[in-house]
Amino acid sequence: MRKVQPKQNPLLKVDQFSFAYENINKPLFKELNFCLYENEVTLLLGASGSGKSSLALCLNGLYPDTVEGVTSGQIYYEGKNISDYPKGEVNQQIGIVFQDPESQFCMITVEDELAFTLENRKVPTSRMSELITEVLHLVGMENFRTRKIHELSGGQKQKVALAAVLLLEPKLLILDEPTANLDPYSTLEFIKLIERLQKKRHFSILVIEHQSNDWTELINRVLVIGQDGTIKVDDTSDNFFQKYQQLLSNEGIFQPHDVMDIYRCQDYGTASPSEKGWILTIEHLRYTRKEQAILNNINLKIRYGEFIALIGENGAGKSTLLQLMAGLLLPDEGEVLFKGQSLICWKENELRKQMGYVFQNPEHQFITDTVYDELTFAMKLNNISKTDMKEIASTLMTQFHLEKHQYDNPFSLSGGQKRRLSVATMLDETPDILLFDEPTFGQDAKTTQELMKMIWKLKQNGTTIIFVTHDMDIVDLTDRAMVLHNQEVIYEGVPETLWQQEELLKKTRLRPPSWIRKNVESGVFL
Known part of the structure; x- marks a missing residue:
């Protein structure tokens, strides 16, 4: 676990925040209160369907405007209510690599997708090629510059999505299950890449993951959303999984290295392949x-x-x-x-x-x-x-x-x-x-x-x-x-x-x- 940074004014503050897709009386999550700080890495845990991805989209201002959603409470970014920012500004300051990378692509080729991001930032055309080369090198995709995105594997698409977000130079990077489509070694490489980038650029990170084994050394704090839509834990990462073992088990959340206990459940028998051929x-x-x-x-x-x-x-x-x-x-x-x-x-x-x-x-x-x-x-x-x-x-x-x-x-x-x-x-x-x-x-x-x-x-x-x-x-x-x-x-x-x-x-x-x-x-x- 990384040493916890001394607290200062929060980069992002969530105050009594609730969200629902139609009826605020039936919220997906409710009355959330927490802060995210500069140069800090926070792990967000919760059962499948507890609203983690929806919360991420609320944090960067995409929700509720882009869906039929309703909210109560407030979210502040750098001390200012995110609703008071001009359209699109918070989306650049708080970048998200989505759970499904295909959902954030607009163009056909890798190069065009990255150029599109730079155009939105009004970067001069003369600088684009250099920046695209640099970011592709960072994510290990130098040889895929001219490839069509739909021809890439799931893991390759995830790296392109990360490259596009890095071009925004965000102060807060939200990673929504970013390694789910990566092979085991690429998962490790991706996490090490994030660690190097975070040390170099000093952005804050919010990681949403179900299996956190490889992330633990990078994490400063952990937030847990319960199945009832409330914050169950907001604590430092030191001995977190030992301290809250029973709660995590009750919530159905993976704990590091307990995966085989989950899979090798008592109902498993020794069924052998048939001799039918x-x-x-x-x-x-x-x-x-x-x-x-x-x-x-x-x-x-x-x-x-x-x-x-x-x-x-x-x-x-x-x-x-x-x-x-x-x-x-x-x-x-x-x-x-x-x-x-x-x-x-x-x-x-x-x-x-x-x-x-x-x-x-x-x-x-x-x-x-x-x-x-x-x-x-x-x-x-x-x-x-x-x-x-x-x-x-x-x-x-x-x-x-x-x-x-x-x-x-x-x-x-x-x-x-x-x-x-x-x-x-x-x-x-x-x-x-x-x-x-x-x-x-x-x-x-x-x-x-x-x-x-x-x-x-x-x-x-x-x-x-x-x-x-x-x-x-x-x-x-x-x-x-x-x-x-x-x-x-x-x-x-x-x-x-x-x-x-x-x-x-x-x-x-x-x-x-x-x-x-x-x-x-x-x-x-x-």
């Missing part, structure tokens, strides 16, 4: 995008009932391979066989009954106007009775803590709630195989544990599970890990053996799970 086979698969090879000569076999982790660094092609497995993309060469039959020979409706897919971005799979309709959409197509449909949907909403949102638009949910809904829509019946792209992204400890319990029960019932994930603690639970690197699968085997291969881990930008790292000297596995 191979449910999915990939033969000599090759896939290119705009003449650039993404995957080459992929050969894999996956058994009925296996739990598989598909891992690798950002941009390795994990999501692409998962989409090829699901038939959402077609290979340039080779073949994907499902139950011994090529995917191209399957009728679409029959394939989707037996294969479920959860996208990396939950919004990509939403097609209705309410949570209830989203959960029942497939059931209606399958002619499920209204009584059964209502019962199944009610059960899923309870399991995924969405019962209060059944009439809400899916796009209005928090990031964590969107993720839970996207997973729930795949569980209206039990498919033979489920493919998940980062399913635990944005989830607190409680909902992560509940999701993993559901996954384990599905596995015990014979469902094949494939996870694309950056969470090595989850990888440690799987039957096999498959590591992608340089367009190929370079490791295929049990996780236990993978953790012993330090050179391979370094090359693929992976790290062992937290329970291993905490038992060795710092830096051994980095």
Whole structure:
């Protein structure tokens, strides 16, 4: 933990502040009181859906103006009410790297996006190239200057989003789960980058994270928003997690190095892969995008009932391979066989009954106007009775803590709630195989544990599970890990053996799970 800075006049003061999306009598969070100080790093914790991202958007003046929201109380920036600043001024002084980086992009290429930011600051054209070069070097994206943003991986997009915010030269930087889409080594690099930048530029930082393991050395203070929408803790970082262990557990918040305790819950059994043979086979698969090879000569076999982790660094092609497995993309060469039959020979409706897919971005799979309709959409197509449909949907909403949102638009949910809904829509019946792209992204400890319990029960019932994930603690639970690197699968085997291969881990930008790292000297596995 870093030494706490001596207190002075606050950079930002929140005074009896409440926010609601429609009715202030039903606030998302209420009567918040806290201050953020210059050159201080504060960690904001809270359960998924507690309003952390909405609070961040209120702090920099985007909310409530850009949504149908209402507030009470005040927010002061440098002693002045933020409502008294000219439009757009506070947004530059308080920069946000959003939970979903795509939501803040306006242009097509990386260079144009950064130039757009500089134009808004009225920076002379003659200086733009130099500033863009400098900031891309800072975030390690020098070679992506002319690339189209939509072609980048999730982690690469996050770095571009950070670069754009850094060009604003903010006094307060808000990071909303900034490492959720980064591979393990890039996560560490990102945090070290933030630490170097903060020491150099002396801006304040508010970090919103569910898993705080790698942030603890950077943090001065910790704020906790409870599930009831109030501030439960505002304290220094010294011994914070020991001091408030029970409260954090009650609130469903991850504590450093307790991840395996969350995942290895008592309901986990020892379900073994079925002896029925191979449910999915990939033969000599090759896939290119705009003449650039993404995957080459992929050969894999996956058994009925296996739990598989598909891992690798950002941009390795994990999501692409998962989409090829699901038939959402077609290979340039080779073949994907499902139950011994090529995917191209399957009728679409029959394939989707037996294969479920959860996208990396939950919004990509939403097609209705309410949570209830989203959960029942497939059931209606399958002619499920209204009584059964209502019962199944009610059960899923309870399991995924969405019962209060059944009439809400899916796009209005928090990031964590969107993720839970996207997973729930795949569980209206039990498919033979489920493919998940980062399913635990944005989830607190409680909902992560509940999701993993559901996954384990599905596995015990014979469902094949494939996870694309950056969470090595989850990888440690799987039957096999498959590591992608340089367009190929370079490791295929049990996780236990993978953790012993330090050179391979370094090359693929992976790290062992937290329970291993905490038992060795710092830096051994980095």
